Amino acid sequence: MSSEIHKSRRRVLLGLGAIAVAGGAWWLRRSERSVAKAPAAIPATGATPTTNAVAEHFPTPLRVPGTDGLLADLPLTGPWELRATVAEFPIFAGRPTALWHYAGSHDGRAVVNPLLRLRQGQSFDLTLKNELAEDTTAHWHGLAVDEANDGSGLHPIAPGAQRRYHFTVTDRAGLYWYHAHPHGTTGKQIQRGLASLLLVEDEEELRLRTRLGLDWGTRDLPLLLADKQVDANNAIVYKDGADDWIGNRVLVNWTPEPHHDAVPGIYRLRLLNGCNARLWRLGFLHRGTQLPFLLIGTDGGLLEKPWRIDDLFLGPAQRIDLIVDFSAVPVGERVLLTSLDYVAMENEDDAGPLQRHLMADHPGAVPMGAAQDIMEFRIVPDRSTRRAFGIAAVPQRLCALPELQTDGLPTRRFRLALDAEGRWLINQWNMHLNGHEAMFRVRRGAREIWEIHNALASMPHPLHVHGFQFRVLSRSISPPDIRARAVTATGLSPHDLGMLDTVLIWPGETVRIVLDFSQPFRGTQRYMLHCHNLEHEDMGMMVTFAVDDDAPLLRES
Numbered sequence: 001m002s003s004e005i006h007k008s009r010r011r012v013l014l015g016l017g018a019i020a021v022a023g024g025a026w027w028l029r030r031s032e033r034s035v036a037k038a039p040a041a042i043p044a045t046g047a048t049p050t051t052n053a054v055a056e057h058f059p060t061p062l063r064v065p066g067t068d069g070l071l072a073d074l075p076l077t078g079p080w081e082l083r084a085t086v087a088e089f090p091i092f093a094g095r096p097t098a099l100w101h102y103a104g105s106h107d108g109r110a111v112v113n114p115l116l117r118l119r120q121g122q123s124f125d126l127t128l129k130n131e132l133a134e135d136t137t138a139h140w141h142g143l144a145v146d147e148a149n150d151g152s153g154l155h156p157i158a159p160g161a162q163r164r165y166h167f168t169v170t171d172r173a174g175l176y177w178y179h180a181h182p183h184g185t186t187g188k189q190i191q192r193g194l195a196s197l198l199l200v201e202d203e204e205e206l207r208l209r210t211r212l213g214l215d216w217g218t219r220d221l222p223l224l225l226a227d228k229q230v231d232a233n234n235a236i237v238y239k240d241g242a243d244d245w246i247g248n249r250v251l252v253n254w255t256p257e258p259h260h261d262a263v264p265g266i267y268r269l270r271l272l273n274g275c276n277a278r279l280w281r282l283g284f285l286h287r288g289t290q291l292p293f294l295l296i297g298t299d300g301g302l303l304e305k306p307w308r309i310d311d312l313f314l315g316p317a318q319r320i321d322l323i324v325d326f327s328a329v330p331v332g333e334r335v336l337l338t339s340l341d342y343v344a345m346e347n348e349d350d351a352g353p354l355q356r357h358l359m360a361d362h363p364g365a366v367p368m369g370a371a372q373d374i375m376e377f378r379i380v381p382d383r384s385t386r387r388a389f390g391i392a393a394v395p396q397r398l399c400a401l402p403e404l405q406t407d408g409l410p411t412r413r414f415r416l417a418l419d420a421e422g423r424w425l426i427n428q429w430n431m432h433l434n435g436h437e438a439m440f441r442v443r444r445g446a447r448e449i450w451e452i453h454n455a456l457a458s459m460p461h462p463l464h465v466h467g468f469q470f471r472v473l474s475r476s477i478s479p480p481d482i483r484a485r486a487v488t489a490t491g492l493s494p495h496d497l498g499m500l501d502t503v504l505i506w507p508g509e510t511v512r513i514v515l516d517f518s519q520p521f522r523g524t525q526r527y528m529l530h531c532h533n534l535e536h537e538d539m540g541m542m543v544t545f546a547v548d549d550d551a552p553l554l555r556e557s
């Protein structure tokens with residue numbers, strides 16, 4: 001469907017060999033520059049103008065989960081109903097914006113893209129009615145569910161129809177999310193608004209919360225980050241068959257360019273990169289200098305221990321849980337949540353023509369890899385009588401993850417690459433070419449190592465597996481920016497040490513992950529393995545795999 005557009009965009013491809021050489025040299029040159037800068041502080045001179053200009057740049061107070069409206073906090077205590085529909089909301093100054101969204105009501109109040117709050121072990125029972133003029137679904141990203149409840153494009157909900165999602169929540173506490181996932185139009189539907197957060201809580205999480213003394217909604221905040229391409233009429237625009245959709249506005253909890261008043265103390269922030277394609281190098285800046293923070297969790301919940309870091313890469317669909325400490329920031333000053341510049345490594349074709357093409361669709365958008373401010377915290381006096389605890393309250397040990405036993409496990413190999421027609425492939429497969437049949441079958445209960453190699457003439461792909469959280473075992477042949485972040489002999493950064501459902505794979509890299517295919521379901525369950533750059537996914541960089549009891553056991557290849 002989109003291959004015509006795709007071909008023309010990548011017309012510049014002359015041959016992959018030549019590109020690999022040219023592209024390789026190009027990124028090596030740029031990486032050296034960037035490594036010289038990282039991880040030390042950003043030069044104060046460069047950052048000063050930004051810091052001075054922020055007052056006008058962040059005019060709107062951040063939306064936090066409330067009782068109604070956008071991002072309402074909704075404990076899912078019983079059967080629920082949401083509608084996928086379209087309505088206008090005042091998001092930007094001036095005209096309202098049409099948003100595709102999940103609508104429901106709670107105690108007589110309208111909730112819009114609610115943050116769904118769940119307890120581990122509870123039953124999830126939600127009926128989605130499709131009031132759109134096209135197929136849709138709701139996918140519970142990161143949750144371990146069966147195929148019927150996974151909301152993938154295998155089970156679309158037709159216009160006017162509805163579907164009941166009903167399962168038991170077995171996942172660890174963590175920030176998950178939900179979004180539309182129809183084959184071929186996920187990028188459009190998410191860009192137009194069909195996505196929100198899903199918070200799972202368990203005993204361990206509630207104990208940590210008590211220990212930190214941070215109130216949910218004030219000192220413990222979810223931040224749904226997403227860039228949108230917005231036109232002069234405040235409409236969110238999208239082009240079918242687009243490539244790598246990046247936007248000219250960044251919304252945090254549906255607030256454009258927000259600020260949040262913060263007291264000098266610690267804050268817990270749970271971030272989702274809800275962008276279609278944009279990859280960020282996230283950090284905090286105070287007076288142009290990086291303010292380090294503690295990384296305490298990833299996609300699938302808490303890390304074993306907190307890691308003090310300056311910044312990290314967060315790809316589309318990835319989540320992090322962090323503690324930032326403003327206690328040394330004087331009242332009246334500001335701290336920026338920002339994306340620092342990095343080498344975008346879009347090596348798949350001649351960077352010049354590609355950038356021009358992309359920017360034509362995204363007037364005003366910050367190019368991938370360029371510095372981009374997201375929101376600011378304004379430090380105000382603490383007038384509360386109830387003192388929260390300081391950074392010392394963060395336990396040195398957060399949880400125990402299961403021991404990584406990998407001896408004797410078989411390895412399944414994947415290769416991510418671009419073909420001469422400009423189509424992204426996973427092991428030579430592309431869903432538009434090869435269809436929805438399972439590319440491979442996995443024996444239920446088996447454990448496997450997946451070794452994923454990304455071609456050098458490629459770009460970073462946030463690869464996502466449905467149905468199973470996994471652990472990362474190693475990264476090799478990583479670009480310099482990634483190598484510089486390694487804290488293990490196997491090349492892993494702190495971010496790689498948690499439970500993940502989405503992992504960034506950089507050009508040239510080989511990443512090994514380990515998955516456990518134990519699950520309580522029966523029969524054949526089909527899941528998706530795909531790139532979460534939504535335009536790659538929609539253009540077929542997605543395969544189906546099946547889990548069942550009689551799949552042949554994988555033997556070492």
Ligand code: C2O
Nearest residue numbers: 139141317464528
């Ligand atoms: Cu976030 Cu296949 O999904």
Ligand code: CU
Nearest residue numbers: 141142465466
């Ligand atoms: Cu998913």
Ligand code: CU
Nearest residue numbers: 461531533536
């Ligand atoms: Cu991709």
